[in-house]
Amino acid sequence: MLAWTIYISFIGVLVLMLLPREAARAARIIALLTAIAGCVVAFAGAIQQSNPGEVTTIVKVPWIPSLGANYFLAADGISLVLVVLTGLAAIAGILFSWNVEKRTKEFFAFYLALIGGVYGVFLSFDVLLLFMFYELTIIPKYFLIARWGSTRKEYGAMKLALFSFVGSHLVLIGLIAAWVVARAQTGHASLDLLELSKVSFPLGFQHWVFPLVFVGFGILAGLWPFHTWAPTGHVAAPTAGSMLLAGVVMKLGAYGCLRVAMVLFPEGVRMWQGEIAALAVIGIIYGAGVALVQKDFKFVIGYSSVSHMGFVLLGLATLNTIGLSGAVLQMFSHGIIAGLLFAVVGRMVYDRTHTRDFNDLQTMQLGKLLPFAGVTFVLAGVASMGLPGFSGFVAELQVLMGAWKVFPVATILAGLGIIVGVAYILRAMQKAFYSDAPPGKFGHDHPLEPISVPERIGAVMLITASLVIGLFPGLLLNWIQPCLNSPLFERLLKGGSL
């Protein structure tokens, strides 16, 4: 059933392409319906899956038998979490791009293609298939930014595409090597993730292949120092684009790190564990520090994504159940919260004021002109700070708990990152919405368009999601934790059970 999330999205793309060019309204509605259908299927499929701890096969048919490739879609609890996230983010993104007037149908066609690719990655249990879907997402990303973006959009789009391609090539080299070694060892060709995960690759081999694949995926997860595509890409992208980039595309990278790199090369992870944790912590602090001094509102959020994804990577590096479960939950949480923050900055503020410069925003008293935007940003901001009650808290709590066990110093440093995080959110809130600076001439001669209904629905939906998971984290933990105790993760976690 879950496979239909992918098919529905691509059917939506086809329908949109058949529409006449002028039918902007129809395009929006079709896109929204497609996304809602995808989300409903995702939820229904997730609830239907009786045992989230097991990898449940959805479809498995031979694809390229000589290579051992199958068309193999399946899901376990971690996939479910991310599929549901994608469903939510997809709806929200469309609600926040209701005002796209330029080539509307093409915009939404690319958008849905991206979503379809993302669903595909999260549901693929064949390495080649996963890689195909992963590559597939690069093209719509590029066009969404290059055509509908702002602020140096060609540069941002090209940088993102190049970084993604470099990353995927690293992954590809690693996977081919793994395929060759695995065939030599077992005697038959296979690209099945479950089968590959049972192969014991030689230690020396893991030692060099693991970093290749991990970094390859990590580039997209905002792994410092390969994160530089993220701020420029996020800033250049249209609102829906940055929501998806931060919300789900960065998760693709982290998911790849966990699902492919770490599961296939457990010994490799242990060899590089300290280095990964170090990079993650640098990312947390560096991202937060840089966000603290930005002049552009959207760059603040862009760098904050790097910082928050650092928590995901730190959680992955802990190699214990609690840390990993925190990392997966953080993927979900950050997807929701970052999406909301980008929506406030890009759609609610920038589309109305046409500026993101704090010096201009400071004089506009937006807290009074757009109270809804102000409140939304405050809620999203405190959620992003990791205040209890919101999803980010439960996620970071687990990551830090797991990290205490393995890297006490890194844990304390990550705490420092949280404090800087509080500071940049406060600063942005102060400058953009509740500034005490005297009102300037800007903005008062033409009243701002009020916050529209789709925006309100989108904002309420995302805040509710974050609150529900923050107060009842068991809803997702019941999917994540059994999964981490399954045989798939046994070799990875055997050294650090908790």
Add this chain to the structure above:
Amino acid sequence: MNLPWLTVLTLVPLFGGIVVAGLGAEQRRLARGLTLAFSLVGLTGALCLWMHFDATSGNLQFVEKHDWVPSLGIQYFLGVDGLSLLMVMLTAIVVPLSILASWRIDDRAHIYNALVLWLQAGLFGTFTALNFFHWFLFWELVLIPAFFLIKLWGGPKRGPAATQFFIYTMVGSVTLLLSFLAIRLATGSFDFIELADMAKRSEITAKLGEAIGWKSHIGLLVFFGAFLGFAVKVPLVPFHTWLPSAYAEAPSPVTMLLTGVMSKMGVYGFLRVLLPIFPEQIRLVLTPLMWLAVLTIVLSACAAFAQRDLKRILAYSSINHLGYCLLALFAVAGAAAGINQPELQKAAALNGVLLQMFNHGLTASALFLFVWLIEKRSGGLRGLEDFGGIRKVVPVFTGLMGIALFSSLGLPGLNGFVGEFLIFKGVFPLAPWAAALSTIGLLVTAIFLLTLIQRVFCGPLNARWAQMPDLTLSERALVFVPIALMFVLGIWPQFVLGVIDPTVVKMVQQLNF
């Protein structure tokens, strides 16, 4: 009757806030009326708790315990003992006073009132929750409304003051969180009561060392993390620098809440968390901690003497008064070898601490209420030198504020005296040097409070205020409540002591090992 009373108590203001916020800016009167009604429901609830509380027992009562997130050791765990009950009562009294005091705040009144109600919900939650996760949720929830109340309704320098307040508190919260994550990792529990039992068996430090390493240093590190969280909130010198500007810039009704109840969260944390869970570590660094408490008492009194703004004077005086609480608290944690009946002394000191918390909450919020009334009459002026001789034009105001000032000074017969007396009675035998040094603080307090009385009320009348109106009937009714309570508690402290004594005895026993 198996209603979850404590849950209801917390949820009433929480939902009340949502209702009030949804009213819209036009319906000011309705918003205020509803807010007051919700806070009075809270007061009624607290009174019911007080009536049904079994005062002969120091055990937790009205306990609600349900699994929340079992895999993370998170429980929904509420309960009150004498300490919690006293704090709930204080919150329930101070919040309606503050709401009545802010009756004339018109700017976005619905949001203002909603924030106050959320603050109240957070306070009720903090004082009743007994599982770290559950408790921390409310501990942080308090911060957001407080921040916005200062930021949006404060004085001219509110922006920096609010930010400083928020950042300081957040730093403390993060270190506190990290410490508790380490504890949870090591012991597998978030439950304050369970952790206290483990600490009594001296298990926590060993387990921390086992789980994380660094031998016994980790215990101390974790202790300091938690300590910082509470020390910032109380505050203890040198973590106090956020307080004077926050108190001064916040509108006075909000300052009533900040000093009346929120500062008690820190002391409450010391009593509920730090003292039972880290007795070993407190003993290790006892002398420096005692010094910090003494410094807090003496320096803040001297700083208050140097201030020229009424609100800043009272802010520093607030630090001073809570310093006594911490002094007694640390003294109680000491081993107390070679002292006659140490348990009796410790119980006296702890009773003093609890009483002082309640008294200070009452007196300090009453004082800020008086400053608010005088600000309304002077158009916002509140410098020490701005007034002079006003006792001639506003005799009732002078008399009533005088009572509150003398209560703060610790005059026998008024509430402030009993608490401080018990504290000194307990601390003198336990730590004579610290008690002796702290008396300097008492002396300086007397000096600056008397100076305040002299400059503001006595001397030649400043002609500018010749027409200052005295308290109106409604204002008299408003200040009557705290003033009456000051007398009641001053003359018959048993009223409160009877409720808290069994709890205190139990806390002292907990410390014996």
